Amino acid sequence: AQKVTQAQTEISVVEKEDVTLDCVYETRDTTYYLFWYKQPPSGELVFLIRRNSFDEQNEISGRYSWNFQKSTSSFNFTITASQVVDSAVYFCALSEELNAGNMLTFGGGTRLMVKP
Amino acid sequence: SQTIHQWPATLVQPVGSPLSLECTVEGTSNPNLYWYRQAAGRGLQLLFYSVGIGQISSEVPQNLSASRPQDRQFILSSKKLLLSDSGFYLCAWSARRRDEQYFGPGTRLTVT
Numbered sequence: 001a002q003k004v005t006q007a008q009t010e011i012s013v014v015e016k017e018d019v020t021l022d023c024v025y026e027t028r029d030t031t032y033y034l035f036w037y038k039q040p041p042s043g044e045l046v047f048l049i050r051r052n053s054f055d056e057q058n059e060i061s062g063r064y065s066w067n068f069q070k071s072t073s074s075f076n077f078t079i080t081a082s083q084v085v086d087s088a089v090y091f092c093a094l095s096e097e098l099n100a101g102n103m104l105t106f107g108g109g110t111r112l113m114v115k116p
Numbered sequence: 117s118q119t120i121h122q123w124p125a126t127l128v129q130p131v132g133s134p135l136s137l138e139c140t141v142e143g144t145s146n147p148n149l150y151w152y153r154q155a156a157g158r159g160l161q162l163l164f165y166s167v168g169i170g171q172i173s174s175e176v177p178q179n180l181s182a183s184r185p186q187d188r189q190f191i192l193s194s195k196k197l198l199l200s201d202s203g204f205y206l207c208a209w210s211a212r213r214r215d216e217q218y219f220g221p222g223t224r225l226t227v228t
Contacts, residue, residue, distance in 0.1 A: 035215070042221070043204055043206075043221065043222045043224070044219055044221045044222060045160075045206065045208075046219075047217070047218060047219075050215065050216045090213060091159070093158065099163045100214075101148055101166075101167050101173065102148050102214070103150075103162065103165060104162075104215070104216045106159055108159040109159050109160075
């Protein structure tokens with residue numbers, strides 16, 4: 001069965017520091033998809049990125065970057081020069097290809113607090 | 117563009133009262149629809165999902181039910197609320213050939 005683990009429950013940093021959120025997954029499928037979502041204090045989950053298992057290129061979007069490593073089953077998320085607005089709970093998720101209903105398996109989330 | 121609506125935004129209900137939360141999606145057709153619950157400070161729990169009108173799959177047996185009377189409408193109901201039903205309820209949709217889900221603003225339910 002699939003599983004997503006976010007070992008860091010809470011992280012606190014000072015503004016402008018870089019921070020990496022860890023995500024480790026388990027799946028038996030060779031084709032799968034990985035996701036990151038942001039949940040700000042307002043509560044709505046915001047989709048950040050989708051990655052398929054055949055694409056191990058790192059992705060960068062502004063201050064956000066993602067490092068996908070199949071060898072360690074990890075899909076880590078780095079925020080460079082963090083800002084107070086980055087404070088949120090971040091969820092990593094996994095979807096297996098043969099999955100009726102496109103269901104996602106979510107990790108437990110990491111609460112990031114960025115202090116001014 | 118697609119949008120997803122949920123209402124009400126907040127709700128305070130006494131134990132034993134009924135519940136009806138509604139979710140509608142605009143700008144897409146034949147979406148997959150999902151209901152999640154998030155207890156305070158906890159992760160996401162998938163409650164129900166639907167791949168079509170009248171088709172509901174339940175992930176967690178409990179006193180909640182879901183219905184999909186129209187293609188882009190998903191309703192979460194209960195006949196009698198329990199204290200343990202308190203939480204943040206999120207509706208989400210995904211396109212048929214895509215895995216990413218897009219979430220609504222959520223309903224914060226407090227059962228007193």
